[in-house]
Amino acid sequence: MRILVTGGAGYIGSHTVRLLLQQGHSVVVYDNLQTGHRQAVPSGMLVVGDLNDSAMLDQALIQHRVEAVIHFAASAYVGESVQNPAKYYRNNVINTIQLLERMRLNGVQKLVFSSTVATFGVPDSLPITEDHPQAPINPYGRTKLMIEMALADYCQAYGIGHVILRYFNAAGASRDATLGEDHTPETHLIPLVLQTALGMRSHIDIFGTDYPTPDGTCIRDYVHVEDLASAHVLALEHLQPGSQRRYHLGSEHGSSIREIIAISERITGRRIPVREAPRRPGDPPALVASSAKIRRELGWSPEYRDIESILQTAWNWHRTHPRGYAG
Numbered sequence: 001m002r003i004l005v006t007g008g009a010g011y012i013g014s015h016t017v018r019l020l021l022q023q024g025h026s027v028v029v030y031d032n033l034q035t036g037h038r039q040a041v042p043s044g045m046l047v048v049g050d051l052n053d054s055a056m057l058d059q060a061l062i063q064h065r066v067e068a069v070i071h072f073a074a075s076a077y078v079g080e081s082v083q084n085p086a087k088y089y090r091n092n093v094i095n096t097i098q099l100l101e102r103m104r105l106n107g108v109q110k111l112v113f114s115s116t117v118a119t120f121g122v123p124d125s126l127p128i129t130e131d132h133p134q135a136p137i138n139p140y141g142r143t144k145l146m147i148e149m150a151l152a153d154y155c156q157a158y159g160i161g162h163v164i165l166r167y168f169n170a171a172g173a174s175r176d177a178t179l180g181e182d183h184t185p186e187t188h189l190i191p192l193v194l195q196t197a198l199g200m201r202s203h204i205d206i207f208g209t210d211y212p213t214p215d216g217t218c219i220r221d222y223v224h225v226e227d228l229a230s231a232h233v234l235a236l237e238h239l240q241p242g243s244q245r246r247y248h249l250g251s252e253h254g255s256s257i258r259e260i261i262a263i264s265e266r267i268t269g270r271r272i273p274v275r276e277a278p279r280r281p282g283d284p285p286a287l288v289a290s291s292a293k294i295r296r297e298l299g300w301s302p303e304y305r306d307i308e309s310i311l312q313t314a315w316n317w318h319r320t321h322p323r324g325y326a327g
């Protein structure tokens with residue numbers, strides 16, 4: 001299939017592009033490099049452009065005779081979305097509608113969309129299944145939910161088929177440690193913990209130690225980035241114009257912050273100093289996925305089933321690329 005991957009120079013996008021190419025698909029990456037990296041994309045495959053540039057989007061869709069779009073491009077910092085919601089509504093809502101319009105006008109009828117567990121807010125029950133009510137508690141989650149709603153309408157009225165993939169916490173790096181997580185500023189727990197192990201940070205803050213969880217710290221479901229990539233390839237293969245599906249992508253296992261730090265100390269063989277800090281606003285105590293639906297319907301079978309092996313790949317990347325793609 002000929003596929004346009006928006007945000008393909010970013011963390012999850014670059015791993016997915018690599019797998020698409022390995023599976024024989026033809027790929028064009030569309031990315032403004034706002035948070036992505038030229039080095040994460042094979043040469044000759046990258047169009048540097050912004051989603052708000054309709055002429056450039058048209059050109060990419062037409063020139064490459066695109067049959068399907070995988071849409072990763074977005075702004076994705078929860079905290080920033082509270083401080084600067086305008087950026088999030090513009091980039092995640094207006095720019096995505098812009099993309100949908102260009103697809104519609106150019107007859108592209110298939111889309112895979114990156115959504116998030118943040119569309120649920122604080123869940124009533126765990127694990128979170130696809131039919132759990134959605135009540136986001138920050139602008140980031142709201143922008144993603146708005147697009148989920150728009151997609152249903154675009155499918156019904158214009159026949160654009162879509163698969164919504166709601167990721168839990170993406171983690172890890174490629175098996176060969178040549179692709180990995182490189183965000184500036186970095187806000188995610190695992191890269192920060194490993195940078196602390198490398199001595200690049202003096203300590204890791206634990207945001208809240210009084211949550212109603214066994215050790216008082218937040219529980220998250222970390223899913224390996226290559227397993228996310230394989231789900232996108234499956235989603236694409238099952239996509240039909242006029243059809244809609246939504247799936248949760250997680251390991252179905254929760255790890256607390258203290259567990260992540262303890263396992264990281266074992267894997268790295270280094271002490272990781274911690275500082276107990278106040279809760280971070282907008283953090284639900286525990287988020288764990290049910291991914292039974294995608295396993296049952298699409299045959300998704302994640303390779304990384306335990307947090308140790310996920311953390312090991314992340315460590316292999318950070319230890320060999322302490323400054324990310326810069327070296």
Ligand SMILES: NC(=O)c1ccc[n+]([C@@H]2O[C@H](COP(=O)([O-])OP(=O)(O)OC[C@H]3O[C@@H](n4cnc5c(N)ncnc54)[C@H](O)[C@@H]3O)[C@@H](O)[C@H]2O)c1
Pocket residue numbers: 006007008009010011012013030031032033034035036037049050051052071072073074075076091095114115116117166167168169170171
């Ligand atoms: N990382 C996670 O744990 C996680 C969890 C749930 C959902 N998601 C979603 O998955 C997607 C990818 O996340 P990621 O962690 O790889 O983020 P990322 O920041 O590494 O990748 C996003 C990419 O999109 C590009 N981009 C952003 N705005 C653009 C625009 N207007 N035009 C063109 N390119 C643009 C960036 O340059 C970057 O390469 C996002 O939609 C995010 O909301 C991520």
Ligand SMILES: O=c1ccn([C@@H]2O[C@H](COP(=O)(O)OP(=O)(O)O[C@H]3O[C@H](CO)[C@H](O)[C@H](O)[C@H]3O)[C@@H](O)[C@H]2O)c(=O)[nH]1
Pocket residue numbers: 076077078116117118167168169170187188189190192204205206207208218219220257280283287
């Ligand atoms: O220095 C830090 C950084 C994070 N945390 C904690 O570690 C947990 C995980 O935090 P991350 O920032 O790594 O991940 P989030 O769960 O906040 O965010 C992820 O999941 C969200 C949905 O909840 C969004 O989809 C978002 O894009 C994605 O990165 C949270 O409890 C957070 O408070 C710390 O204690 N110290």
